[in-house]
Amino acid sequence: MSIVIPKKIRNHLRDQQFKLDEIGLSDSTILMTEKFVLKISPLSAEADNEVTMLQEWLPGKLPVPKIIEVEHKNQQLFVLMERLNGLSAAEPSVRQQPQQLMQALAKALKQLWDLDINSCPSDQSLKNKLDQARSNIRQNRVDIHQLEAKSFGLNGITDPMALLIWLEANQPKEDLVFSHGDFCLPNVFFSHDVSRVSGYIDLGRAGIADRYQDIALAYRSLKHNFAGVYDDYQVAEADAFELFTYLEITPDWDKINYYRLLDELF
Numbered sequence: 001m002s003i004v005i006p007k008k009i010r011n012h013l014r015d016q017q018f019k020l021d022e023i024g025l026s027d028s029t030i031l032m033t034e035k036f037v038l039k040i041s042p043l044s045a046e047a048d049n050e051v052t053m054l055q056e057w058l059p060g061k062l063p064v065p066k067i068i069e070v071e072h073k074n075q076q077l078f079v080l081m082e083r084l085n086g087l088s089a090a091e092p093s094v095r096q097q098p099q100q101l102m103q104a105l106a107k108a109l110k111q112l113w114d115l116d117i118n119s120c121p122s123d124q125s126l127k128n129k130l131d132q133a134r135s136n137i138r139q140n141r142v143d144i145h146q147l148e149a150k151s152f153g154l155n156g157i158t159d160p161m162a163l164l165i166w167l168e169a170n171q172p173k174e175d176l177v178f179s180h181g182d183f184c185l186p187n188v189f190f191s192h193d194v195s196r197v198s199g200y201i202d203l204g205r206a207g208i209a210d211r212y213q214d215i216a217l218a219y220r221s222l223k224h225n226f227a228g229v230y231d232d233y234q235v236a237e238a239d240a241f242e243l244f245t246y247l248e249i250t251p252d253w254d255k256i257n258y259y260r261l262l263d264e265l266f
Contacts, residue, residue, distance in 0.1 A: 055070075063198055
């Protein structure tokens, strides 16, 4: 892989050694050193929104990485930021204590939802999300090879456009909060004793949205990580359903299904 890093960013890095981070399914390239993370993404509204969230709105509200430098080059966005301390929620050592993990995730979700959204500059409510989804389909940005098989074959859903039509016709009533937008285990970091959140990453889809945007992805991510889908490390005794106990809610399965399906188009 050959990447030409802009000079302004190279000046911060000097002789530090990079490691490629291969966790995650995004179209970004993540290079890591002991102190920094360099995120290289195609130019997009999502990439711009992450910079806005990290630079302008979230500092002082949530623990997020500090941006050091932002550069555009060859239709790519280079964002150099400080590396978070702590453990990813997806780490096997964290999953070994599933009840502790789910309790910590519930606290993290409530921390997000407690933010005052009146001044939030990012509207990720359904009207805008569905418009973004349509644009993703038209620009061939929906990777059909990463879609879950069970997303198709029901209710006449046979392909991404059919899925979008179904989503547009079945929009649930929204309960708007501040949403992470991609609340999967690798995007949440905890202190080493998993007693507190040490940071959130991958905030390109963050903004005002229904709380089930986060709940649906958190539940799906827990199920997949407990089953060892990504790294073969299974936690057989864990039951992701316990997340709802810690959230103190009765799950709305229609909404969970809806937002899981919506995420297929991103």
